[in-house]
Amino acid sequence: MxxxxxxxxxxxxxxxxxxxxxxxxxxxxxxxxxxxxxxxxxxxxxxxxxxxxxxxxxxxxxxxxxxxxxxxxxxxxxxxxxxxxxxxxxxxxISYVFQGSQNALNPVIKVGFQIAEPLMIHKGMGKEEALAEAKKYLRLVGIHESFLDRYPFELSGGMRQRAVIAMALVTNxxxxxxxxxxxxxxxxxxxxxxxxxxxxxxxxxxxxxxxxxxxxxxxxxxxxxxxxxxxxxxxxxxxxxxxxxxxxxxxxxxxxxxxxxxxxxxxxxxxxxxxxxxxxxxxxxxxxxxxxxxxxxxxxxxxxxxxxxxxxxxxxxxxxxxx
The missing domain is CATH 3.40.50.300 (P-loop containing nucleotide triphosphate hydrolases)
Structure with missing residues (x-):
């Protein structure tokens, strides 16, 4: 057990x-x-x-x-x-990867901040520290860290799905x-x-x-x-x-x-x-x-x-x- x-x-x-x-x-x-x-x-x-x-x-x-x-x-x-x-x-x-990545991501907030946000809310990290951690998870899911400053509409469907997976994994x-x-x-x-x-x-x-x-x-x-x-x-x-x-x-x-x-x-x-x-x-x-x-x-x-x-x-x- x-x-x-x-x-x-x-x-x-x-x-x-x-x-x-x-x-x-x-x-x-x-x-x-x-x-x-x-x-x-x-x-x-x-x-x-x-x-x-x-x-x-x-x-x-x-x-x-x-x-x-x-x-x-x-x-x-x-x-x-x-x-x-x-x-x-x-x-x-327990985290969740939603079916539609386009709906799971806020279209007017940069991808990096959306991945970092759970760390700021649940782990009490500062913004800079959380964004640095978000970069690691972007690399983990196969996205270049430069995409941290992009909006969801600038990513392909597969990349958006990877970003949502990074968001689900970031709190380990x-x-x-x-x-x-x-x-x-x-x-x-x-x-x-x-x-x-x-x-x-x-x-x-x-x-x-x-x-x-x-x-x-x-x-x-x-x-x-x-x-x-x-x-x-x-x-x-x-x-x-x-x-x-x-x-x-x-x-x-x-x-x-x-x-x-x-x-x-x-x-x-x-x-x-x-x-x-x-x-x-x-x-x-x-x-x-x-x-x-x-x-x-x-x-x-x-x-x-x-x-x-x-x-x-x-x-x-x-x-x-x-x-």
Missing amino acids: ANIVLSVRDLYLYYRTRKGVVKAVDKVSFDLKRGETIAIVGESGCGKTSLARAIIRLLPRNVEKFDGVISLNGTDVMKMDEEEFRKRVRWQK PDVVILDEPTSALDVITQANIINLLKRIKQEMNISYIFITHDVPLTSELADRVAVMYAGQIVELSDADEFYVSPKHPYSEKLMASVPTLRTDKKLEYIPGTPPSLINPPSGCRFHPRCPFAYERCIKEEPPLAETSKGSLVKCWLVHEGKR
């Missing part, structure tokens, strides 16, 4: 809407080890980003329920009030949440960013939560893969095991829809549409789309239980040895 940097237990995040309460994150649990990357994958709207924002506590005003245990280095940060969490945890111990956090950090970039720039993240992980022994809908991309960075469906984690497996032999029927369908370069396979698709998070299905939430569902799947919700190979799977068929 000493190697666990972040532990999440029974985390809930519900939103109030005009149509009802959206169960965006519904009883989610997992552990993150130091120096490890967990990739969270799933269809759009399954709750990936809501889970990330719940961990760093960047919440909208319409929260109906926010409950559970989030332990960071053994301390339950859910017991902290907002001010204490802001001072001690957010951006100091324990955990960095990567919310689809390459989704708006071309393929070559995506590869460069992923290689950068791998290098930084090795050099700084940092832990990542990597959120993406791009399953092939996770294979470059992930140590473990968590599959989310309808606000819940339905499978959590070692990456090597997951890519070869996913256990949950949803995971199987997800992997079957991914084209490969070295094998000739018939691509599949997942029938139906994702369920409403306001009124999710009874029992297993995937049962309306699952080709293997039977009566128990409809009536009883399966537990997220461990298999003989160490994977955690939320499926009656797996637990009963029928798959």
Whole structure:
């Protein structure tokens, strides 16, 4: 347990809407080890980003329920009030790389100051000292220090994303949440960013939560893969095991829809549409789309239980040895 940097237990995040309460994150649990990357994958709207924002506590005003245990280095940060969490945890111990770098950066403030600002706020550094430190992190992410005095619009998309990564790393956090950090970039720039993240992980022994809908991309960075469906984690497996032999029927369908370069396979698709998070299905939430569902799947919700190979799977068929 000493190697666990972040532990999440029974985390809930519900939103109030005009149509009802959206169960965006519904009883989610997992552990993150130091120096490890967990990739969270799933269809759009399954709750990936809501889970990330719940961990760093960047919440909208319409929260109906926010409950559970989030332990960071053994301390339950859910017991902290907002001010204490802001001072001690957010951006100091857990930082966030947002999906759109253009929106994450202030267009009228120079890039260097935006990278240095967390050091001035959280570490109490003076402006000159913080800017000198910002230069180091610009070099770390592969940007020349002269770009310290440029505005975001003067940088390319890839360079802006690198600047946002520098901003997330500058306080030397324990955990960095990567919310689809390459989704708006071309393929070559995506590869460069992923290689950068791998290098930084090795050099700084940092832990990542990597959120993406791009399953092939996770294979470059992930140590473990968590599959989310309808606000819940339905499978959590070692990456090597997951890519070869996913256990949950949803995971199987997800992997079957991914084209490969070295094998000739018939691509599949997942029938139906994702369920409403306001009124999710009874029992297993995937049962309306699952080709293997039977009566128990409809009536009883399966537990997220461990298999003989160490994977955690939320499926009656797996637990009963029928798959």
